[in-house]
Amino acid sequence: MTVRPTILVTQRIADVAYPRLEQVGIVESATAEESIWSHAELLRRGPSHTYLLSTPVDSIDEAFLKACIAQQPALQLVANMAVGYNNIDVAAATRLGIIITNTPGVLSDTTADLAFGLLLATARRMGEAERFLRAGRFVGIRPQLLCGADVHHATLGIIGAGRIGLTMARRASGFDMKILYYNRQRLAQEQEQLYHLTYTPFQELLQQADFVSLHLPYSATSHHLIGEQQLALMKPTGILINTARGPLVDEKALVKALKQGVIAGAGLDVFEHEPAVEPDLLAMENVVLLPHVGSATQETRTRMALMACDNIIAHTQGERPPNIVNPEVLI
Numbered sequence: 440m441t442v443r444p445t446i447l448v449t450q451r452i453a454d455v456a457y458p459r460l461e462q463v464g465i466v467e468s469a470t471a472e473e474s475i476w477s478h479a480e481l482l483r484r485g486p487s488h489t490y491l492l493s494t495p496v497d498s499i500d501e502a503f504l505k506a507c508i509a510q511q512p513a514l515q516l517v518a519n520m521a522v523g524y525n526n527i528d529v530a531a532a533t534r535l536g537i538i539i540t541n542t543p544g545v546l547s548d549t550t551a552d553l554a555f556g557l558l559l560a561t562a563r564r565m566g567e568a569e570r571f572l573r574a575g576r577f578v579g580i581r582p583q584l585l586c587g588a589d590v591h592h593a594t595l596g597i598i599g600a601g602r603i604g605l606t607m608a609r610r611a612s613g614f615d616m617k618i619l620y621y622n623r624q625r626l627a628q629e630q631e632q633l634y635h636l637t638y639t640p641f642q643e644l645l646q647q648a649d650f651v652s653l654h655l656p657y658s659a660t661s662h663h664l665i666g667e668q669q670l671a672l673m674k675p676t677g678i679l680i681n682t683a684r685g686p687l688v689d690e691k692a693l694v695k696a697l698k699q700g701v702i703a704g705a706g707l708d709v710f711e712h713e714p715a716v717e718p719d720l721l722a723m724e725n726v727v728l729l730p731h732v733g734s735a736t737q738e739t740r741t742r743m744a745l746m747a748c749d750n751i752i753a754h755t756q757g758e759r760p761p762n763i764v765n766p767e768v769l770i
Contacts, residue, residue: 451471490515493518495520516538521734522541522546524541532765536768538760538768540761541764542742550733551609554603554682561680561725563587566727567724591615595611595618597611597636597654599653622638649674649676657686657687673701679704681707682708688707694717705725716728
């Protein structure tokens with residue numbers, strides 16, 4: 440009799456995903472009512488599962504991975520339900536022979552929609568204006584009431600020209616924006632022309648852009664990519680948008696820059712010490728804050744869940760998972 444693999448899902452995902460997993464294994468899942476598991480809880484529940492379907496809030500470190508291969512059945516694959524995977528020690532997983540997968544592509548449009556919406560909301564002071572109205576302070580239009588900044592014809596600087604960055608550029612084109620970009624590797628000329636992009640060195644981009652939007656993965660080398668020195672290069676009217684990963688920005692330096700008028704504002708969907716938010720940011724009117732909802736539509740989160748399932752299912756059938764992050768583990 441063939442022993443069915445066991446699959447642990449760390450948070451409740453779209454209902455349609457569970458029958459697919461149940462066809463190939465025995466599924467244990469967090470419920471919608473459960474709070475996010477602590478690392479200790481993850482360590483308690485993780486071992487003795489063949490597969491793990493994780494999310495970005497799960498810390499999949501070396502200690503956890505070692506615990507999961509110390510008991511049978513040993514962990515074989517972690518399917519991270521995200522495009523980013525900085526919550527996982529991929530190097531340790533590779534050493535231990537554990538496959539890591541992600542969910543790229545399906546969330547690019549949705550995340551770019553939110554990034555551009557955050558840009559608009561920050562530029563036009565929408566959050567501040569709504570609070571003003573709800574507080575009963577609106578007594579009539581005045582010429583200087585809550586004036587923000589124009590987005591059309593402004594200059595957008597995109598840092599990170601991957602799928603989401605390029606999708607953001609398409610939206611900016613609709614507003615007749617001048618689009619600068621910086622990437623570790625310059626794109627082909629054809630791609631630059633297609634997306635109306637102008638390659639610009641990092642420091643020059645910061646100096647020239649009215650809006651700087653971050654769309655790159657987080658790693659040790661990109662930690663605090665935007666700090667005090669970089670913020671000082673931006674225009675006093677500049678606005679920083681971050682829908683990528685929180686630790687790309689030194690939040691204490693950002694607070695200082697906002698307080699001193701070094702830059703005009705910021706729109707943040709992610710935070711350096713998430714879910715904690717730098718307290719001073721919460722009190723600032725020139726900051727729009729969202730709780731990491733870049734890909735949070737029913738359609739996209741469902742597609743992400745199904746893609747994570749497909750990565751697991753492929754492995755159960757002896758196939759190469761379609762979105763493998765560390766293919767060297769298969770060698």
